[in-house]
Ligand SMILES: [Zn+2]
């Protein structure tokens with residue numbers, strides 16, 4: 536295999552796209568392809584400041600790198616989830632990345648801000664760990680974005696992630712979840728826009744970029760991810776992809792372009808302000824505040840918190856260093 540551009544020995548074969556590239560031209564192609572996706576879907580304005588959710592994994596660090604190279608004012612937000620050594624190493628890797636490049640990194644420490652990390656939340660919230668964690672991340676990302684004046688939040692979700700979510704939503708059909716999924720969720724009052732500039736790249740393509748760029752990332756997966764449904768869905772889709780290159784992208788794009796527009800006909804649900812925190816919710820109190828109120832109730836019963844402890848909905852992000 537040779538590079539499509541320069542005929543040198545290829546480093547990355549893109550079977551689903553029908554070409555191969557050498558290191559230099561792969562790095563160029565990847566950055567330009569990200570920019571094309573951002574333009575096509577009007578994810579960001581040129582040079583706009585954007586809050587990048589960075590876990591320390593290959594996808595989010597590559598995203599931070601690419602957005603910075605493309606001239607966006609990319610500020611990183613790391614949420615320290617308190618999942619033992621895994622979270623500790625996630626923070627270290629993310630901090631090292633930011634320091635080497637002189638990028639601004641903010642950190643919200645879940646345990647410091649609210650008293651409990653994900654492992655304790657799993658026992659106290661009535662939710663499984665991944666559900667409590669996902670809810671916390673979504674809420675805190677948005678809160679920091681809104682309070683610090685960011686129009687948009689970017690996350691490193693790739694094609695495998697998005698196709699797996701779609702596959703899961705089709706296996707357990709819920710029309711509102713299907714209607715909501717997409718590479719761009721526009722901003723609304725109290726809600727920053729959510730964009731996924733990597734949604735057309737396979738996990739392998741992002742990893743190739745990360746490796747060829749020499750980015751140091753945390754290889755280990757979250758210990759809670761073992762046995763997650765999303766891994767099963769990815770495996771099934773990759774089985775098909777292996778025999779039918781391009782299947783994952785056709786699946787996701789076909790859904791977004793042809794099927795989803797017909798689901799959206801019902802219009803957006805009205806959002807109210809949460810009685811506790813003021814952030815958007817469909818109910819009276821948002822799920823984040825409801826979760827923490829339940830956690831505080833249970834923690835007091837188990838004497839993990841003093842009777843007078845009160846859940847306060849605001850977390851202040853700390854500048855790293
Ligand atoms: Zn080349």
Ligand SMILES: [Zn+2]
Pocket residue numbers: 809810811812813814820821822823824825848
């Ligand atoms: Zn709330």
